[in-house]
Amino acid sequence: MYAIECNNLTHYYGSKLVYEDLNFKVEEGKILGLLGKNGAGKSTTINIMNGFLHPTSGECLIYGEDSQHLTPATKEKIGFLIEGHIQYSFMNVHQIEKFYSGCYRRWDSKPYWELLSKLKVTPTQKISRMSCGQRSQVALGLILAQDPQLLVLDDFSMGLDPGYRRLFIDYLREYAKANNKTVFVTSHIIQDMERLIDDVLIMDYNRILAQQPVSEFMNKFRQFDIVLENPDLEFPQTDMAVNIEQILDKVSFYGYATLEEVKGYLSRSGIGYKSIREQEMSLEDAFIGLTGKY
Amino acid sequence: MHKAIFYKEWLKIRWAVGLFLLLGLIVLVNIFLNVRYGVRFMDAHDYWYRIIIQGANYAASLKYIPLLVGLGLGVAQYFPEIVNQRIKLTFHLPIQENKVLLIQQGFGLCCLLLVYALYILIFVMGSSYFFPAEVIQMQLQTILPWFLGGLAAYSLTGLIMLEPLWIYRVLYTIIAYGFVSQYFLQAVPMAYSRVLWVFALLSLVTVIVVLFSGYRFRKGEMHHG
Numbered sequence: 001m002y003a004i005e006c007n008n009l010t011h012y013y014g015s016k017l018v019y020e021d022l023n024f025k026v027e028e029g030k031i032l033g034l035l036g037k038n039g040a041g042k043s044t045t046i047n048i049m050n051g052f053l054h055p056t057s058g059e060c061l062i063y064g065e066d067s068q069h070l071t072p073a074t075k076e077k078i079g080f081l082i083e084g085h086i087q088y089s090f091m092n093v094h095q096i097e098k099f100y101s102g103c104y105r106r107w108d109s110k111p112y113w114e115l116l117s118k119l120k121v122t123p124t125q126k127i128s129r130m131s132c133g134q135r136s137q138v139a140l141g142l143i144l145a146q147d148p149q150l151l152v153l154d155d156f157s158m159g160l161d162p163g164y165r166r167l168f169i170d171y172l173r174e175y176a177k178a179n180n181k182t183v184f185v186t187s188h189i190i191q192d193m194e195r196l197i198d199d200v201l202i203m204d205y206n207r208i209l210a211q212q213p214v215s216e217f218m219n220k221f222r223q224f225d226i227v228l229e230n231p232d233l234e235f236p237q238t239d240m241a242v243n244i245e246q247i248l249d250k251v252s253f254y255g256y257a258t259l260e261e262v263k264g265y266l267s268r269s270g271i272g273y274k275s276i277r278e279q280e281m282s283l284e285d286a287f288i289g290l291t292g293k294y
Numbered sequence: 295m296h297k298a299i300f301y302k303e304w305l306k307i308r309w310a311v312g313l314f315l316l317l318g319l320i321v322l323v324n325i326f327l328n329v330r331y332g333v334r335f336m337d338a339h340d341y342w343y344r345i346i347i348q349g350a351n352y353a354a355s356l357k358y359i360p361l362l363v364g365l366g367l368g369v370a371q372y373f374p375e376i377v378n379q380r381i382k383l384t385f386h387l388p389i390q391e392n393k394v395l396l397i398q399q400g401f402g403l404c405c406l407l408l409v410y411a412l413y414i415l416i417f418v419m420g421s422s423y424f425f426p427a428e429v430i431q432m433q434l435q436t437i438l439p440w441f442l443g444g445l446a447a448y449s450l451t452g453l454i455m456l457e458p459l460w461i462y463r464v465l466y467t468i469i470a471y472g473f474v475s476q477y478f479l480q481a482v483p484m485a486y487s488r489v490l491w492v493f494a495l496l497s498l499v500t501v502i503v504v505l506f507s508g509y510r511f512r513k514g515e516m517h518h519g
Contacts, residue, residue: 051391052382053514068512076388086378091305099305102298103387
């Protein structure tokens, strides 16, 4: 059984299509990163997965149950981090631990207090008076203490400075791998994802552009920097390229083709070039290369 | 689980409960100071005549206090849930979504009834010092609709606050205003005594309407606005 299985998911906001026939699965024990530009449908997917939005059609199954009608037993298996690390901020750090400990049977307060010991907060400090970074640790600590099988983290990096982001990621990855947890995560800071995720799911408006292990994606997806002989030449579109970006004589050519295949294409098409070289990419470069800058 | 939810709700409304108990106490003490003043320092006979024959209501200043308590407790309980859509956290708890709303609503209702019960107890105790049982009974039938109106206001506040779309909130507010104001129309003593059970029934029905807003939230209505 998959931890998450979305079948033919289609959603419209009024007459505006968000996506049609979206299909993806997340295996148990994997950390999957959902990447996409603003408005690509990340939040829509998270909301459907958590039962806060009825899809126009299709279904999303969490451990085999329709996400719109999750049983309490299945909800207990899911740790949910809401975008912006939203929590009951009218409580203090002690009260919130006391509250959640009464809700979950597998509650283990150790990781919560362990994470909080790294912060300079007192047990009576109200969450509303904490910094964004501190609140992120409270929210993460609560999820870890819940000991869920599946962690759904919506834009966990929002509002965090680099130190807290690193702390969050390192702690999370170590925890997930040591305990065979499944993690479904979105973030608008893609450089964070590279350290964290096993698999990547890249969404663009209305469709999925890539879903595969992040190492496989990084090996197969390439960027070639080409310097043209004729700066006035408009580089032609080709099926070989997923995306082409040109500034005068400099062309960035993104796709799954090898260097030899691209060279072959250039000579067959009679495109003169001064140089061509494969550019090393980070996940962020690859994401922008795949989805385009705009 | 129930205990944990009660704890969360108590953290939200405890200040409001304390504040309203204090407010009620001040208003009631003030009412009986006025009664004492009327009986002892004005013409006692005339005062009795106004109460018994003319049907004057010595508890008139209490009229909108139960309404204020209902509204206040509703806001104290549901406002923290709608800030940043924290109700998502509540719906994500390992308990059926309608059940968690009913537990919250039930707890709020118990606190509200407790505050009301204390008001009424103090009112009866204070009244029994000055008036015979028949007068107190008449006064109780006069003030009960105010409490039932406060109860309805509490429940409808939950409906309005949890509603995901502003346009619906405005619509519900207008309807709720029209509905709740029915409890406060007549100033004549015992005006509602024959239909008191109808008002009580209506107030009880409003307790579950919050489920409708909860359903609309989970359906994702706010995303369609």
